[in-house]
Amino acid sequence: MYSKKVVIHYPAESSEKPIIYELVKRYDLMLNILKARIFPRREGILVLDLSGNRENFDDGIRYLKSLGLGVEPLSKSVSQNTEKCIHCGACTGVCPTGALSLDRESWRVVFDPELCNGCAVCVSACPVRAMEVDLL
Amino acid sequence: MKKYKVIKTYQEINDKIRQGKAVVVTAEEMIDVVERHGDVEAARRVDVVTTGTFSPMCSSGAFLNFGHTSPKIRASKVWLNDVPAYGGIAAVDCYIGAGEVVEGDPLNSVYPGEFNYGGGHVIQDLVAGNVIRLRAEGYGTDCYPARKYERTITLQDFRDATLFNPRNAYQNYNCAVNASDRIIYTYMGMLRPRMANVAYATAGQLSPLFNDPCYRTIGIGTRIFLGGAQGFVAWPGTQHNPNVPRGKNGVPKEGAGAIATIGNLKEMSPEWLVGASILGYGVSLYVGIGIPIPILNEEMARYTAVKDEDIFAQIYDYGMDYPKGVSKSLGETNYKELRSGTVVLNGKEIPAAPLSSYLKALEIAAILKEWIERGDFLLGEPQQLLPSVSE
Ligand code: SF4
Ligand code: SF4
Numbered sequence A: 001m002y003s004k005k006v007v008i009h010y011p012a013e014s015s016e017k018p019i020i021y022e023l024v025k026r027y028d029l030m031l032n033i034l035k036a037r038i039f040p041r042r043e044g045i046l047v048l049d050l051s052g053n054r055e056n057f058d059d060g061i062r063y064l065k066s067l068g069l070g071v072e073p074l075s076k077s078v079s080q081n082t083e084k085c086i087h088c089g090a091c092t093g094v095c096p097t098g099a100l101s102l103d104r105e106s107w108r109v110v111f112d113p114e115l116c117n118g119c120a121v122c123v124s125a126c127p128v129r130a131m132e133v134d135l136l
Numbered sequence B: 001m002k003k004y005k006v007i008k009t010y011q012e013i014n015d016k017i018r019q020g021k022a023v024v025v026t027a028e029e030m031i032d033v034v035e036r037h038g039d040v041e042a043a044r045r046v047d048v049v050t051t052g053t054f055s056p057m058c059s060s061g062a063f064l065n066f067g068h069t070s071p072k073i074r075a076s077k078v079w080l081n082d083v084p085a086y087g088g089i090a091a092v093d094c095y096i097g098a099g100e101v102v103e104g105d106p107l108n109s110v111y112p113g114e115f116n117y118g119g120g121h122v123i124q125d126l127v128a129g130n131v132i133r134l135r136a137e138g139y140g141t142d143c144y145p146a147r148k149y150e151r152t153i154t155l156q157d158f159r160d161a162t163l164f165n166p167r168n169a170y171q172n173y174n175c176a177v178n179a180s181d182r183i184i185y186t187y188m189g190m191l192r193p194r195m196a197n198v199a200y201a202t203a204g205q206l207s208p209l210f211n212d213p214c215y216r217t218i219g220i221g222t223r224i225f226l227g228g229a230q231g232f233v234a235w236p237g238t239q240h241n242p243n244v245p246r247g248k249n250g251v252p253k254e255g256a257g258a259i260a261t262i263g264n265l266k267e268m269s270p271e272w273l274v275g276a277s278i279l280g281y282g283v284s285l286y287v288g289i290g291i292p293i294p295i296l297n298e299e300m301a302r303y304t305a306v307k308d309e310d311i312f313a314q315i316y317d318y319g320m321d322y323p324k325g326v327s328k329s330l331g332e333t334n335y336k337e338l339r340s341g342t343v344v345l346n347g348k349e350i351p352a353a354p355l356s357s358y359l360k361a362l363e364i365a366a367i368l369k370e371w372i373e374r375g376d377f378l379l380g381e382p383q384q385l386l387p388s389v390s391e
Helices: A019-025 A054-066 A121-125 B010-018 B027-045 B119-127 B298-304 B335-340 B358-374
Strands: A002-010 A030-037 A044-052 A070-073 A078-080 A100-102 A109-111 A131-133 B024-026 B048-050 B053-056 B061-065 B077-080 B083-086 B093-097 B132-137 B148-153 B160-168 B175-177 B184-186 B189-191 B198-200 B223-226 B229-236 B259-264 B273-278 B282-290 B292-294 B312-317 B331-334 B342-345 B348-354
Touching: A002 A054, A019 A030, A019 A044, A019 A054, A044 A054, A054 A070, A078 A109, A121 A131, A121 B189, B024 B027, B024 B358, B027 B048, B027 B298, B027 B358, B048 B358, B053 B358, B061 B119, B083 B119, B093 B119, B119 B132, B119 B273, B119 B282, B160 B282, B175 B189, B198 B335, B223 B259, B223 B358, B282 B358, B292 B298, B331 B335, B331 B342, B335 B342, B335 B348
Parallel strands: B024 B048, B175 B312, B198 B348
Antiparallel strands: A002 A044, A002 A070, A030 A044, A078 A131, A100 A109, B048 B292, B053 B282, B061 B093, B061 B160, B077 B083, B077 B132, B083 B093, B132 B148, B160 B259, B175 B198, B184 B189, B223 B229, B223 B282, B229 B259, B273 B282, B312 B331, B342 B348
16 A cells, blocks of 8 residues: 655646546545645646555556646645744644644654645744745 | 852852853753752852743834934834834834734734734844835924935944843743634634644743742843843833742742843844744744843752743633633643643643744753853843742
């Protein structure tokens, strides 16, 4: 079982392809839609938590890319600006996934992109705007 | 008068500092020293204990004087990067408050407001050396004819720039939960409904006023770490209130003492004065403060060895009670529990998250320790102590 959260960027012309259906039906992947911003004939994004066997997963990703969609791991779209972060810990109280947590040895706030679901709650909850989520 | 086994004076300690012989430890390290050697021996060995805190402190701001213009202006309205500064003082003086929001901000009309820029950010921009747009309006007088003045300016161009914070380093602070069933946005951060999280401030055992709970050494003229430079305690902070319930160790169990602080803004740094945007609430300023506590006797050794588990705080409901002005504690917790990340309230475990940076508090205590060890920082003997518990 392989599982990863991915961000799919749609160009305007591909917004009407039934990709979810294909991913489930053709590639036997399980998916959770974490975020979707799709409008007819406009660019959009879809954040999916995809899982299945490794081969199907890779084939599914290849299929998405063959349609001209941008696919990248969610971890690339969310980051903690360590220059700005003051390690106050305020975000750890609101992050729903535990991706932001306070390391109680070093007293630093650490970000684990693998746990993050891209909800962006931390962006406005961070008093110094150290969390950057780049999902449109 | 109490009889002490160890008695040291400020002069003695300062002489040691000048000779590079003073023994300085942080408030965290002092816990160990006292545990291992007892308070009397600890007082013999240690001269100064350093503390630190790094928290949003809304009651902060700076007096700025931009120098006379020609023609002269009596600047009655002043803006810095479009953030209004108070102009109701002399001709070219103003006060920029940390909590002032930039003009034209949608505030909470788009709820919850983001409050991306305000006085706290102006102060951070200034100490970062960034260029600020200064705008002033006057009504015109015979001696000050100009009605408008506008320029770009950096911190060093100001004639004078004094950070003066009416209330900082609050000794203790409420912990906040939300017992209502909708999300609320407060100065303690976002609070999820049905008490799903608890927010707390202060650095617990490292926090300045917890280490001198009855203000035996802190007073007007105490030299401190302020915003990365050396500053002073100027006065008791507004709302300073020594007469609250205290534990046997003298430590208040709720908000109590506070200090007003003052220092030269031009010497401060953007690492220790950081503008804050608090969702749905407003803007503020993170201020880094560290106070050195002289170990004048074994009593001070005991005070500075205070531990998180012996410092208590009250949990309040910010959903219904607090806004109405009802101050009814839902329960008591301590900083050990808070800093562990989970608090138990009425048998229910609630995740706890801080607003203050413990990491930065540790850094401040370490910097202050280094300054004193190097002989760069002498203790300021207070001219008058903060009002303490009435006896
Ligand atoms: S809220 Fe922002 S500054 Fe504070 S720890 Fe989280 S990312 Fe860092
Ligand atoms: S985007 Fe959401 S899940 Fe990811 S770190 Fe921020 S709050 Fe946590």
